[in-house]
Amino acid sequence: MSSNIPLGIENVPSLDDLPPGASIAPTTQERLLCDPAAPSSWPRILIVDDDVSLGKFLSRELKRKNFIVEVRNDGESVSSDLTSSAYDLLILDLNLPRMDGMSVMRQVRSSYPLLPILVLTARNRTQDMVAGLEQGADDFLIKPFSLLELTARVKALLRRKSTPAVHSSKAGSLIMNREEHWVMRGERRIDLTSREFSLLEYLMNNVGKAVSRKTLMQEVWNIPFDPTTNIVDVYMKYLRDKIDTDGEPKLIRTVRGIGYALSND
Amino acid sequence: MIDKIESGELASPGSVLATLCSNLSYGFHAAAQPLAILRAGLDVELIDRLNLDELRVVATSSAAEIERICNIFRLLQLLVSAECVKPHLTATALLPLLADASEGVSLLFENGRVSLRTEFARSCQPVLINGSKILQAVSSILLVAYGAARPGDTVRLTSSSSLNTVRVAITNLDYGSDTLEAEAELSMALVKANIRSQKGNLTWSLRPFNVQFELQAVPFAH
Numbered sequence: 131m132s133s134n135i136p137l138g139i140e141n142v143p144s145l146d147d148l149p150p151g152a153s154i155a156p157t158t159q160e161r162l163l164c165d166p167a168a169p170s171s172w173p174r175i176l177i178v179d180d181d182v183s184l185g186k187f188l189s190r191e192l193k194r195k196n197f198i199v200e201v202r203n204d205g206e207s208v209s210s211d212l213t214s215s216a217y218d219l220l221i222l223d224l225n226l227p228r229m230d231g232m233s234v235m236r237q238v239r240s241s242y243p244l245l246p247i248l249v250l251t252a253r254n255r256t257q258d259m260v261a262g263l264e265q266g267a268d269d270f271l272i273k274p275f276s277l278l279e280l281t282a283r284v285k286a287l288l289r290r291k292s293t294p295a296v297h298s299s300k301a302g303s304l305i306m307n308r309e310e311h312w313v314m315r316g317e318r319r320i321d322l323t324s325r326e327f328s329l330l331e332y333l334m335n336n337v338g339k340a341v342s343r344k345t346l347m348q349e350v351w352n353i354p355f356d357p358t359t360n361i362v363d364v365y366m367k368y369l370r371d372k373i374d375t376d377g378e379p380k381l382i383r384t385v386r387g388i389g390y391a392l393s394n395d
Numbered sequence: 396m397i398d399k400i401e402s403g404e405l406a407s408p409g410s411v412l413a414t415l416c417s418n419l420s421y422g423f424h425a426a427a428q429p430l431a432i433l434r435a436g437l438d439v440e441l442i443d444r445l446n447l448d449e450l451r452v453v454a455t456s457s458a459a460e461i462e463r464i465c466n467i468f469r470l471l472q473l474l475v476s477a478e479c480v481k482p483h484l485t486a487t488a489l490l491p492l493l494a495d496a497s498e499g500v501s502l503l504f505e506n507g508r509v510s511l512r513t514e515f516a517r518s519c520q521p522v523l524i525n526g527s528k529i530l531q532a533v534s535s536i537l538l539v540a541y542g543a544a545r546p547g548d549t550v551r552l553t554s555s556s557s558l559n560t561v562r563v564a565i566t567n568l569d570y571g572s573d574t575l576e577a578e579a580e581l582s583m584a585l586v587k588a589n590i591r592s593q594k595g596n597l598t599w600s601l602r603p604f605n606v607q608f609e610l611q612a613v614p615f616a617h
Binding site for chain 2: 221252260272274277323324325326344351352353354355356358359360361364365367368
């Protein structure tokens with residue numbers, strides 16, 4: 131799916147916000163990351179992973195992205211956790227002690243059919259994924275994954291939960307109709323090849339966020355690794371030439387070190 | 396540093412396990428390069444002496460190496476999966492897959508001034524494959540072919556069909572390359588494993604670039 135990061139200013143300060151030479155003492159950093167005054171409107175995520183370090187890391191980073199996060203290291207208490215607190219998303223590892231991830235998923239799905247479940251797994255076998263999806267997983271992420279990709283998938287699942295499916299989307303003056311397969315910028319109709327359309331569709335689904343080249347390879351070309359070519363850059367150039375013509379505000383931006391983003395204006 | 400295993404050193408050369416071991420050892424060796432860079436660059440004592448700007452440089456360069464390791468690791472995961480897990484095979488029309496793979500790289504070729512010609516058999520029996528993996532394989536071969544081509548070259552993607560098999564060829568008879576980058580080498584190993592696991596047969600040479608594979612056709616009902 132995607133490796134996106136929000137381009138807007140984050141509410142929680144990060145190391146990037148500090149002046150050169152400054153540092154954050156661990157206690158201060160800890161306070162920022164575990165802010166007890168976090169607004170209750172922030173999405174609540176339950177992470178279940180037996181790897182303590184990974185759980186802590188994910189918790190810390192997702193809190194930095196304005197999520198409220200709880201971590202459990204085994205699957206046994208998940209049902210009672212979900213009963214006692216309302217969560218918006220479950221991030222679930224498949225290899226868990228005592229109660230394995232598949233069993234947890236079955237149990238959760240029967241009681242909470244609408245709760246999005248993102249499965250983290252080191253297993254990349256198709257059968258495992260098919261079984262997981264049949265048991266109720268909404269999405270999979272295979273270890274090792276990038277934090278950007280995890281964040282993007284979390285956001286996509288939360289978005290999917292809160293918004294009904296739409297056939298057309300808009301970014302600035304750009305309109306895409308998926309059902310009828312056309313794209314317009316203002317009054318100008320834009321002819322795209324099938325792959326360009328898929329590329330733009332992915333950017334429009336993640337408007338305002340940076341999407342990595344690797345993610346685009348996976349999502350638009352179905353190639354889950356970097357083939358060591360500049361194929362994404364080349365297609366993006368062709369797409370950009372069609373979308374951003376002379377005199378129009380540039381909608382497709384290159385995000386240095388990451389990939390590309392589609393602006394909203 | 397992990398040494399590569401030469402094929403002559405394998406306990407039972409030619410077996411699937413031996414091939415997998417050889418590819419894994421190649422992948423570990425490839426991953427050891429960025430790991431060595433990370434280990435040298437992320438020395439704790441050295442980092443203590445860096446200012447924020449210098450730390451940023453180390454972080455940025457390390458991120459690229461980590462991406463490379465993850466990429467190799469991902470390829471190794473897929474390789475193990477391709478060698479050890481039976482794929483789910485269904486009767487699939489191959490030509491739309493080939494057309495899709497070709498469309499997916501056509502602008503890259505155009506941009507690099509490498510001509511991509513496609514010649515598909517007019518009619519082609521369905522083949523017993525995992526469509527997603529074959530699409531991935533053909534796309535990967537095309538990208539490797541592109542990487543090994545010069546501007547002005549012609550890469551051909553062709554398919555032909557006989558009673559029991561469908562043959563796909565990706566060739567660049569103008570040129571080739573003597574070596575591939577580690578990731579390209581691993582992705583070709585993955586392609587080979589995927590084709591083999593789908594009861595197919597793949598042969599390839601780098602110079603001239605010539606990759607051919609056959610898949611089992613599902614006979615037309617009489």
